[in-house]
Amino acid sequence: MSKWYATYRLRGAARVLIKQNRRADADVVLQFGLSIQPTHYGLLVDHAWNAQRDGRLSDALARWMAVWKEKRRNPRIPCRIARLSRELGQFDHASEVIGEAQRLFPNNAAVLGEAARIAEMRGDWAASERLWRRAVDRPIASASTMSAYAQTLFVLSRFDEFDQFMKSAPRRHRRHRGFLALQAMRTASQQRWDEALALWSEFRRRYPRDKMGWEHYGRTLHARDLALADGKVGEPDASAAAGPVAPQKIEVVADEDARSLLLGFESLGENCEFGLVQRRFGAEPLGLLRFNNVQLGSLLTALASQFQDMGEPATTEMVPFMNEYFIQDRRWGLAMHTFLFVGQQDPDVLYKKLCRRIAYLKDKLLSDLAEGRKVFVFTGQSLTMDGLRALHAALETFGPVKLLHTRVVTADAAGFPDGRAGEVVSIDRGLFVGYLRRPGVTAGNDWDIAFEDWLAICRKVRSLVDASSVAAAA
Numbered sequence: 153m154s155k156w157y158a159t160y161r162l163r164g165a166a167r168v169l170i171k172q173n174r175r176a177d178a179d180v181v182l183q184f185g186l187s188i189q190p191t192h193y194g195l196l197v198d199h200a201w202n203a204q205r206d207g208r209l210s211d212a213l214a215r216w217m218a219v220w221k222e223k224r225r226n227p228r229i230p231c232r233i234a235r236l237s238r239e240l241g242q243f244d245h246a247s248e249v250i251g252e253a254q255r256l257f258p259n260n261a262a263v264l265g266e267a268a269r270i271a272e273m274r275g276d277w278a279a280s281e282r283l284w285r286r287a288v289d290r291p292i293a294s295a296s297t298m299s300a301y302a303q304t305l306f307v308l309s310r311f312d313e314f315d316q317f318m319k320s321a322p323r324r325h326r327r328h329r330g331f332l333a334l335q336a337m338r339t340a341s342q343q344r345w346d347e348a349l350a351l352w353s354e355f356r357r358r359y360p361r362d363k364m365g366w367e368h369y370g371r372t373l374h375a376r377d378l379a380l381a382d383g384k385v386g387e388p389d390a391s392a393a394a395g396p397v398a399p400q401k402i403e404v405v406a407d408e409d410a411r412s413l414l415l416g417f418e419s420l421g422e423n424c425e426f427g428l429v430q431r432r433f434g435a436e437p438l439g440l441l442r443f444n445n446v447q448l449g450s451l452l453t454a455l456a457s458q459f460q461d462m463g464e465p466a467t468t469e470m471v472p473f474m475n476e477y478f479i480q481d482r483r484w485g486l487a488m489h490t491f492l493f494v495g496q497q498d499p500d501v502l503y504k505k506l507c508r509r510i511a512y513l514k515d516k517l518l519s520d521l522a523e524g525r526k527v528f529v530f531t532g533q534s535l536t537m538d539g540l541r542a543l544h545a546a547l548e549t550f551g552p553v554k555l556l557h558t559r560v561v562t563a564d565a566a567g568f569p570d571g572r573a574g575e576v577v578s579i580d581r582g583l584f585v586g587y588l589r590r591p592g593v594t595a596g597n598d599w600d601i602a603f604e605d606w607l608a609i610c611r612k613v614r615s616l617v618d619a620s621s622v623a624a625a626a
Contacts, residue, residue: 159189166198175206191222209236220249227257231266238273241595246270261287261297268300273597275474277307299330306334306341307475309495314338329359336368341496345376363599370431371491377438381512382505411435413610417556418520420543421446422532424489425592426558428599429606440513443489448532448539450484455546459518463511470503479506521550527584527613529556533591537567537579544583554582556613558606561587574608576616584613 162185169178182199189195200215213236220229230253237246247270253263268283284301287293298321305314318326318334325331336351349372356365414435419426419442427442440459441451454462461467462481470479471487472494480487490506520526530543540557547553561573569577573589586609592601 155189159185159192159195162188163194163198166202170202170205175202178202193219193223196222204232204236209240212236213240213242224256227253227260227263231262234266234270238270239594239596239598241597243270243273259286259290261290261293265297265300268304272304277304277475280304281308295325295328296330298325299328299334302334303330306337307493309493311338311341329355329362332358333364333368336372340372340375343379345372345379348372349376366432367428370434370436374431374436374438375491377436378509381438382509407433410607413607413614416525416614417527417529417610418442418517420528420530421451421486422448422530423593425531425599425601426529426606428592428601429603432601432603433607438513438516440510440517441486441488443491445485445487446530447485448530448535448543450486451530452542452546454481454484454486455549458550459514462514463507463509465503465507468503468507468510470499470506477502477506479503479510518550521547521553524552524554527554527556527610527617529558531558531592533559533563535559535566540579540583540585544580548582552582554584554613554617556584556586556609558586558588558609560591561589573602574605574612576609576612578616581620582617584616586610586613 162181166178166181166185169175169181179199179202182195182202185195186192186199196215196219200212200219203209203215204212213233216229216233216236220233223229230249234246234250234253237243237249246266250263250267250270253260254267257263264283264287268280268287271277271280271283281301281304284297284304287297288301298317302314302317302321305311305317314334315338318331318338321331332351332355336348336355339351340348349369352365352369352372355362356369359365410433412435414430414433415437417426417430418437418439419430421441421444423445424443427439430437430442467482468479469482470477470490472478473487475494477490477492477494477499478487479490488510490502492502521528528547530540535557540555544553544555547555556576559568561571568585571577571585571587573587576584576586578584586605588602588605588609590600590602592599594600
């Protein structure tokens with residue numbers, strides 16, 4: 153039997169096994185074929201696809217590199233390598249591969265697009281705009297390419313160009329999800345809240361599986377409520393105006409019980425994960441640390457001083473990162489997302505507004521801590537049991553605070569008891585640990601939140617808290 157015929161038969165056998173979802177067996181067959189013809193392009197490609205579709209991204213990356221090493225004729229291969237590298241957090245490798253691809257295929261739209269995405273991940277939106285513009289200027293640019301270019305104009309706050317480009321786009325492209333999303337974002341940036349919410353509702357109706365719909369619907373709702381608070385800070389009814397309105401018919405998920413449950417929790421850090429859990433289930437409370445980068449040491453120091461002077465111009469700075477403005481305390485950090493890009497508003501006016509907002513949210517947090525009705529949440533895989541107890545003790549100086557810490561089941565023990573995903577362990581009075589099946593953020597810095605684990609944990613904690621309250625009252 154010739155090598156060619158043997159390879160042909162082996163590829164066919166492997167594809168049958170893949171259709172039967174026997175990917176491990178298919179790998180054995182493909183590896184045997186590569187032992188006969190190590191440089192066979194078709195075998196190398198099938199070998200790479202098998203690993204990628206099986207979710208073995210590191211293996212897939214190595215295999216696609218073997219394909220690229222063998223033949224540098226197909227521009228799609230370096231794009232796949234760059235995407236996998238980004239998913240694995242290997243941004244330098246992605247840049248290196250796509251840089252070589254740009255030299256080989258300088259005008260290829262896919263290569264230009266991947267180079268633009270890498271620039272975006274590095275925060276260089278100006279470079280991204282230049283690359284997308286080159287892709288758009290090619291004949292018959294796709295709807296996704298055109299919407300990606302429009303997004304760079306939006307992020308760079310070049311709104312006149314953005315508006316003109318959106319109007320001039322081919323009518324067939326305006327039905328693309330990217331254009332609908334950008335239309336909603338632009339409307340929200342003009343603070344036309346009801347129109348923006350209606351557009352995001354339409355987006356969710358058309359694309360129910362696209363997480364952008366629920367995330368940006370919630371973000372717009374949150375921005376609207378903050379705008380209401382900004383307009384009423386200092387007035388007697390400020391908290392009523394800014395607080396969550398119940399019941400709200402939020403389309404992000406059809407579970408009013410989950411929404412009501414999650415409104416009884418508030419994030420203290422260390423990242424935005426729990427804030428996004430609330431958003432997924434339609435809960436949009438206003439919180440000082442809901443969308444912040446929080447380190448335990450900084451939080452303990454801030455609590456010790458009762459967040460004194462937080463929001464005052466002398467202690468507050470506004471800094472751009474990845475072209476988004478962040479507002480943070482000069483002493484403790486606690487950097488907060490504003491979801492506003494450089495150029496969207498006058499920075500001096502925005503800074504004063506954000507200082508007032510921080511001061512208002514600080515007072516609200518102190519009031520909630522003293523009241524003791526909410527359960528406060530702190531994530532973080534590096535936290536030790538001693539650190540958790542120190543945080544709980546600091547919080548209890550304000551009132552009868554309940555604290556939930558969540559960690560991944562595979563994290564280092566660090567003094568914590570073992571637990572399974574979705575379980576809760578009561579450590580002490582008002583102190584709980586809940587367990588998640590996976591981290592909320594991938595190596596490539598994408599969200600991958602275990603929503604159902606979070607919901608199960610919060611339900612169990614609320615049940616434990618309510619039972620404790622009943623026992624104390626008896």
